[in-house]
Amino acid sequence: MSRPELVAPPEIYYGDIEAKKYTNNTRVQQIQADMTYRALELLNLPQDEPAFLLDIGCGSGLSGEILDEEGYNWVGVDIAPSMLEVALEREVEGDLFLHDIGQGFGFRPGSFDGAISISVIQWLLNAETSHPTSSPPHRLTRFFTTLHSALRNPSRAVLQFYPTSDDQIQLITSIAQKAGFGGGVVVDYPNSKKAKKVFLCLFVGSGGAQQVPK
Amino acid sequence: MVRLITHNLLACHAKGCTTNNFPLKLQDVVVEVREAEFNADFLRGFLPRIEWTALVNAAKELGDTSLPLEMPEMVDDEFLKNLHHVLLEIHVDEGAMVCPNCGHKYPIMNGIPNMLLAEHEIG
Numbered sequence: 001m002s003r004p005e006l007v008a009p010p011e012i013y014y015g016d017i018e019a020k021k022y023t024n025n026t027r028v029q030q031i032q033a034d035m036t037y038r039a040l041e042l043l044n045l046p047q048d049e050p051a052f053l054l055d056i057g058c059g060s061g062l063s064g065e066i067l068d069e070e071g072y073n074w075v076g077v078d079i080a081p082s083m084l085e086v087a088l089e090r091e092v093e094g095d096l097f098l099h100d101i102g103q104g105f106g107f108r109p110g111s112f113d114g115a116i117s118i119s120v121i122q123w124l125l126n127a128e129t130s131h132p133t134s135s136p137p138h139r140l141t142r143f144f145t146t147l148h149s150a151l152r153n154p155s156r157a158v159l160q161f162y163p164t165s166d167d168q169i170q171l172i173t174s175i176a177q178k179a180g181f182g183g184g185v186v187v188d189y190p191n192s193k194k195a196k197k198v199f200l201c202l203f204v205g206s207g208g209a210q211q212v213p214k
Numbered sequence: 215m216v217r218l219i220t221h222n223l224l225a226c227h228a229k230g231c232t233t234n235n236f237p238l239k240l241q242d243v244v245v246e247v248r249e250a251e252f253n254a255d256f257l258r259g260f261l262p263r264i265e266w267t268a269l270v271n272a273a274k275e276l277g278d279t280s281l282p283l284e285m286p287e288m289v290d291d292e293f294l295k296n297l298h299h300v301l302l303e304i305h306v307d308e309g310a311m312v313c314p315n316c317g318h319k320y321p322i323m324n325g326i327p328n329m330l331l332a333e334h335e336i337g
């Protein structure tokens with residue numbers, strides 16, 4: 001099967017049918033749930049303060065439902081209207097926005113206590129048009145710069161994604177660093193081709209003082 | 215499903231629009247009130263992040279005048295209940311948010327604001 005980000009842009013790929021298929025696939029649901037819990041673990045939020053989170057590429061609300069269950073208030077953004085419609089049908093609690101993260105965010109400085117993203121930012125690596133503002137480095141720079149500003153100091157963003165090469169990891173982390181983030185990459189199950197998961201754990205300031213959990 | 219908690223955090227992000235781009239003006243709105251779970255700790259933690267005047271004015275535009283014009287120094291239960299309602303229970307289902315500076319209109323349909331920019335508006 002081809003990787004979806006190589007077939008078409010996400011708002012096209014996740015049309016009505018794909019959006020429902022994706023959301024109702026129990027294997028997808030289980031993997032998404034596992035990665036969401038892992039992302040929350042890596043986010044390492046203080047136990048005693050209820051947090052306000054940003055879900056980047058919230059899709060049909062699979063991760064949002066977990067954020068609801070865990071008692072977080074959250075905002076979700078996604079570029080695929082069909083996915084957001086499914087999220088509405090599922091009655092998630094978060095506020096939903098139709099948004100292209102490669103265009104950057106407009107959230108005021110320090111808006112969020114943390115951000116998560118599950119299986120999304122690899123989409124930023126594909127140029128959709130030849131227009132200079134569409135080049136992956138441009139889009140990544142706008143994304144990371146405005147995300148950094150939207151997060152409180154200290155806080156973290158944990159972004160799980162599917163890189164196809166070490167060069168892609170290198171490109172993404174170097175642009176995140178230029179945008180002011182600390183932190184780095186955590187790889188779960190590095191020796192399993194199937195189970196391997198890459199999490200970009202980004203820190204604003206000290207990231208909450210603790211080290212990246214192993 | 216956009217609520218005032220997020221409206222209060224949102225500035226215009228069109229290219230070159232960096233001053234007077236907050237708060238976005240609510241236009242032709244249809245609202246719906248939906249109960250949400252009350253959490254005093256969350257509200258107390260969120261309070262320092264609020265642009266108070268923008269919140270009071272936006273609430274007024276949506277027909278709620280329960281908040282004091284100045285953020286109170288003493289936070290009591292009644293105030294928190296009102297704040298909870300304004301931030302988390304009033305949903306804007308239809309309408310638009312308009313930038314006071316560049317005039318960009320972010321339409322809200324079926325509860326979802328469309329934040330997409332045209333090519334020439336991307337920074």
Ligand SMILES: [Zn+2]
Nearest residue numbers: 226231313316
């Ligand atoms: Zn503007």
